[in-house]
Amino acid sequence: MTKLAIMGAMEEEIEPLLAHFENVNVVEFANNKYYEVNYNGLEIVIAYSKIGKVFASLTAATMIEKFGCDTLLFSGVAGGINPELKIGDLIVADKLCQHDLDITAFGHPNGYVPGGKVFVETTKSLREIAIKVANENNLKVIEGTIATGDQFVHSTERKDFIQSTFNADALEMEGASVAVVCDALNVPFFILRAISDTADMDAGFDFDEFLKSSAKNSADYLIKIVKEL
Numbered sequence: 665m666t667k668l669a670i671m672g673a674m675e676e677e678i679e680p681l682l683a684h685f686e687n688v689n690v691v692e693f694a695n696n697k698y699y700e701v702n703y704n705g706l707e708i709v710i711a712y713s714k715i716g717k718v719f720a721s722l723t724a725a726t727m728i729e730k731f732g733c734d735t736l737l738f739s740g741v742a743g744g745i746n747p748e749l750k751i752g753d754l755i756v757a758d759k760l761c762q763h764d765l766d767i768t769a770f771g772h773p774n775g776y777v778p779g780g781k782v783f784v785e786t787t788k789s790l791r792e793i794a795i796k797v798a799n800e801n802n803l804k805v806i807e808g809t810i811a812t813g814d815q816f817v818h819s820t821e822r823k824d825f826i827q828s829t830f831n832a833d834a835l836e837m838e839g840a841s842v843a844v845v846c847d848a849l850n851v852p853f854f855i856l857r858a859i860s861d862t863a864d865m866d867a868g869f870d871f872d873e874f875l876k877s878s879a880k881n882s883a884d885y886l887i888k889i890v891k892e893l
């Protein structure tokens with residue numbers, strides 16, 4: 665029986681998800697809150713990690729190891745790199761990397777450490793369900809590479825480095841760490857983001873303006889996917 669983890673990083677990213685559920689049980693653990701719901705016979709645990717790769721790793725590992733989730737879906741917002749991605753648009757990650765992981769001084773490529781890999785691929789079967797749902801609902805969705813790092817990117821210089829180094833389509837601060845955790849624990853996972861800004865000098869203003877609406881875009885699409893699981 666599937667037990668589903670649904671994760672975001674910010675409260676604003678899971679608020680539109682929690683709105684779909686009733687009879688929520690709250691479990692406090694490791695300085696965080698985990699919301700347990702039952703949905704169409706599916707056990708679901710929902711949480712936001714707080715911002716950044718470390719908090720996201722802790723929450724993903726907790727949802728799997730402590731709550732026994734066997735599938736993990738992430739919903740949230742991202743900065744757009746690919747010019748095809750407009751604010752509000754949806755991107756499904758096919759692979760993720762860490763743009764700020766750097767031991768190039770020792771001859772290694774950006775995003776690589778010994779024992780790791782630059783790109784972690786998401787679970788194909790979950791992506792296929794997502795694309796089917798997008799087609800059935802006439803939703804425009806791009807599949808692409810998402811780069812993760814512990815910084816809010818708001819400069820074309822940093823955005824251009826990430827694009828040229830990893831050929832990334834979008835960027836954020838949690839996805840790749842969730843990917844490393846799920847890949848290591850052999851748990852199918854899916855990372856979905858809606859664009860809130862374009863990671864350039866206007867990113868801070870756009871983010872504030874579009875966080876709520878873009879988080880809802882992602883959440884509404886994710887709920888449609890959950891109904892197909």
Ligand SMILES: Nc1ncnc2c(CN3C[C@H](CSc4cnccn4)[C@@H](O)C3)c[nH]c12
Pocket residue numbers: 673674714715716741742743815816817818835836837838860861862863864867871
């Ligand atoms: N340009 C960008 N660069 C890096 N990440 C992003 C994201 C995705 N999320 C949003 C949030 C920004 S930091 C934060 C801190 N305080 C308040 C709000 N957000 C963090 O969880 C990563 C959207 N646009 C991004």
